[in-house]
Amino acid sequence: MGAPRRKECPMVRLVFIDLDDTFVAPDKTIPRDNLRILDVSAERGVQFVPCTGRSLRGVPRELLAHPTVCHAVCGGGALVYDVRSGRVVREVSIDRPLVRALYADVRGQRVAFDLFTPEGVFASRENLPLYDLVEMTEATRRMVLSRRTFVDCGTEELIERVPSICRVNVLFADERGRRATRDAVAARPGLFGASSIPMNLEVTSAEATKGTALLWLCERLGVDVADTVAFGDSENDVSMLDVAGDAVAMENASPEVRAHARHVAPRCELAGVARYLEPLLA
Structure with a gap:
């Protein structure tokens, strides 16, 4: 696969990242280059949004403390947090x-x-x-x-x-x-x-998926969905990949998940998120 083409995502304003086996390696550590791309994103005014099935407590501290991370989507899309205040800004409960x-x-x-x-x-x-x-x-x-x-x-x-x-x-x-x-x-x-x-x-x-959370947060922040990139590897990421401006599956994703992506990034343990974003944020 060649380098991502800018014309397909002319402006990146929000990056939605699944955590496990996407931004986080299988051993539950974050590859160094993925941490570095957070700094680059902050310099470019691009926000990263962890989009995970984990609770807020389960989001790595390196992400929550970083200035480029202002919101977190947790519980598979059921909860959206303002990271700075710790306040829940969207909650969709199950009856x-x-x-x-x-x-x-x-x-x-x-x-x-x-x-x-x-x-x-x-x-x-x-x-x-x-x-x-x-x-x-x-x-x-x-x-x-x-x-x-x-x-x-x-x-x-x-x-x-x-x-x-x-x-x-x-x-x-x-x-x-x-x-x-x-x-x-x-x-x-x-x-x-x-x-x-x-x-x-x-x-x-049924109203709470990663995809519905992505759309809700874009509307709240006044960001065009076309200016978003989403990364994922699992079935619970498909709804997010289906609506993002640019949908990126990890190389380690299943074929079924990759079928919903426009691009494929290198494996999670090889800092595939960083390697994909570098040309877009250069």
Whole structure:
């Protein structure tokens, strides 16, 4: 693939970046050149927007502290934060009856059912052993466990106790759990589900995706969507790639995700985001 052509994205004003396996390497570190491109972006007046399934607490400090990062899209698009104040500027919650019904459909499977709220990520301590059964890298497992608050009550009670639920992260230990979860989400038009790793499904309101968050933030900031670039690697990035001015999939993305991109950047561990943006920001 040749260098990106400026005429396809004449002005870059907002860069939306997925984190895991896009801006962040598989070992959960940020390649040095990706950190350097943040400095270049700040000099050019370009804002970076982390766009992730993580909670705000899970966004790397190097990003949150950088002057080019003013907003963060979290919970797969359900929450948009003003990073400077820490204030939620957009929240799209899932109706609690939908969460109850979804859990009723999957509770008999070997699944962990994590509840994302503006205050953090909560899970029943009863499900803690399941995290060792889910197929994921050890770096991902450590990150997942470190970002949850485990509560001494069952999942049904937890669903009622949290003030609002913006996203449900279902981690399944086997293929049967995957099929049951996907079927349960597909049966409810009010829900949207997409994966970021093979053994999870991130469930939000149908109105809360990375793509809807990108469009909302552009309108809020008065930025033409044509002046945006989005980078992603997973199914949960497709909605963002479909609406961005320039859609860039990582070389490590699946063929299905790459089919939604206009360009392909080098692998995440090779600082593909920086290597793609350098000619555009020169």
